[in-house]
Amino acid sequence: MIAIATFAARAGRLTTAALLVVMGSATLVGVSVAPARAHSPDPVFSGSIWEKGRALTFDWKSGQVPPSQLQTAILAAAADSNRSNGSRAATFSRAIGSSNPVAYGVSVTCGVNGIACFTRNPPTGFTVSFREQGHRFDWGLLAWCQMYTTPPNGCFDAENIALDELGHVEILNHHVNYSDGSDYTDAVVQTVSRAKPSAGYNAHQYGRCDVAALQLMYDVPSWSAPYSTCLDLVTTLTLSSSASSITAGTSIGFTAVLKVADNSAYRELRINPLSSRSVVLQRRPVGSTSWTTVGTVAVASGSGTYTLKTSPTATYEWRAVFSKPAAEGLRASISPTLTVRVASCTTSPCPLSGLGS
């Protein structure tokens, strides 16, 4: 008998608005609540993801082998996906005899209107199909740019389209653009494929909002890896000291810990340690309102941990500060303030004063 645990069949009514959200069996991911808005991570399908970092293989479908030009483009797209996913998403490579076929020509899995299509069923497998060069649509003839020595305007870039399909295989649904399409290049996985020479038609790496969704679903590859600027993640910063009171001139260690905030909307990124960022230590005299930067806190061995030793000569309030990086989708954060009391030296010999911070 069939196991239908993963097969969802149910009756339910949709409002028209809801239908727009259901399109493509998609759910919307992001740091904000649905509905999708532009410059937010791509929506994702409701199905499972692949095992993180899984090496997926494919091979040309027997009897429907793509022309050599398209083979080259598809292989390049696999490399593009592996290189630019910015996450622990599955990787793609061709392996002869793989059970995941890539076909050229007629496929029942393709809708009547697509130039390429896919099926995905993690962890079992996937398929990708491409329409043949010269396929007739109502508007005219399908042309793949790779089939020409000098690609004409109006052709579709097969490497770009293959990357779109591999993004679908990962779990990405189509990006939601501004109405004027000004953010089109934020994603390769798009509802409307652009033909040459429109902007983005030959993008050969995932856009930042593709990467954002992949990171949310598959996590980042390391704690020091950059977060897509299509994200806007709240961070948390804590600060602790090795002692709450010391004698003047005595060395004290400060430890800051930087993480992604604990928010279920952040999915796999939730409470991730953030390593290799810039965290500074600041102090102010008790009662003062202005802070002075003591220095950048060095990256420590622990995940998301930063340490600094100093020898304060007076009582100060201390805090750690993480400024919003220009090239990452992380928000700034400031740790709660802590006070380290410094007592004067009463027994000789005292530690050298004035050498501390």
Added chain:
Amino acid sequence: MRRLPLVMRIGGPVLAIAMLPGAVSSLDGAAQEPGTVPPSWTGPVTRDAAPSVAGGLSAVVGPLSGLPACDVATASGLPLPTRAPRGPDPAGSWWRLDPILDESGWLAGQRLHVGRLTASGIPHAQHVFDLPAESFAAGPVAGRIVVGADDGSTSTLSMVDTGRSCRIEVATEPDIVRRAILAPDGQTVFEFRLARASRADLGIWRRDLTEPGGAAQVLGPLEDDERFGPTWTTELVLDGGGERLLVESCGERACRLRILDPATGAVTLHAEPGLGELVGVAAGRPFLRAACPGLPCPVLVLEEAGEPRIVVEAAGSAVLADGPDGTRLLVESPDGRHVLAIDTASGAVMRSAVLDPGMRLVPAPSRSLSGVEIPAASGHAARSGMAAPDGRIGDGTPLRVLDPALPALSDLEEVIR
């Protein structure tokens, strides 16, 4: 069996070493592909160099000219069927279209297989035709398969009568006839046409095969709607009794559906950007895909009143099949290993059957580029769920039937007997 010269089969894929007439005019470097174009399309698409055509190709008079003409009466030059079909070809009939690719992988034409079913229910090809790239087939209806072929200057509409193994030339049109279907009455053909130069939508036309004269437009061009963009494909479907014509017009992502009552001219338009391809019609209600880029994908039903209702949230290929308990939605499980019969009202899985490796549910002809009509004598429902290799009817390949009343897929032969 008739083949154009200079065409050969090499291994699995169909390859042609020469371009077919229709393909030459549109793919040759010296020619321009006529057509309206996507928004970003800025010019004609031509290939770098036309393929060499050794010896050239002679003009083809009708795409099915190798088949004898049926014994038909004519009036005003219009070929007419000698009799209106009264039911399916007793043996059952089928067709399949495959792209013919040249050595560079360009679409050079389409190869049409037509035939009947053997006594053991295996599709057997009686005839093979090499058609221009802009070609289609539809049906079978009462053993007749509608064939359209455009050679770049003229569209030819024909029918193959599988029972009598002959052809009926229906019409030639200066416009591009992109799609056509034969109504269950065997006498009415509905056509979707494009303007030859611009590929602009010319609407839906009806042709009465028993009347001399041309076709008449019954539905105008679809109005532009920026939510859907340019129309990529238009498909025609008649509901069970042929009372209503469903015209599906798909943009790159989503589809619009017009439902025409030819008797009254009344038209209902469904234009929701969340709607995708038509799966079929049951009890007057259209079942459609959501607008998905791939599979799995939800299947929805448009109720008489109210909003679309999800029947299945995640389905592979899907078709409607009739059985003693009513119509069931047959879908592939997302892993492609099972076919499930789903109650269209409740969404409950009523039955399931294991798909053998390599076998897939055969979806609508628009997706599978194949069609089959089961013999009426089998006592089997006219609209059945089929499984075939790769989900396509093919010459000599096994064909299995999922009867919603049966617990498992059966060989067609078992069903027939």
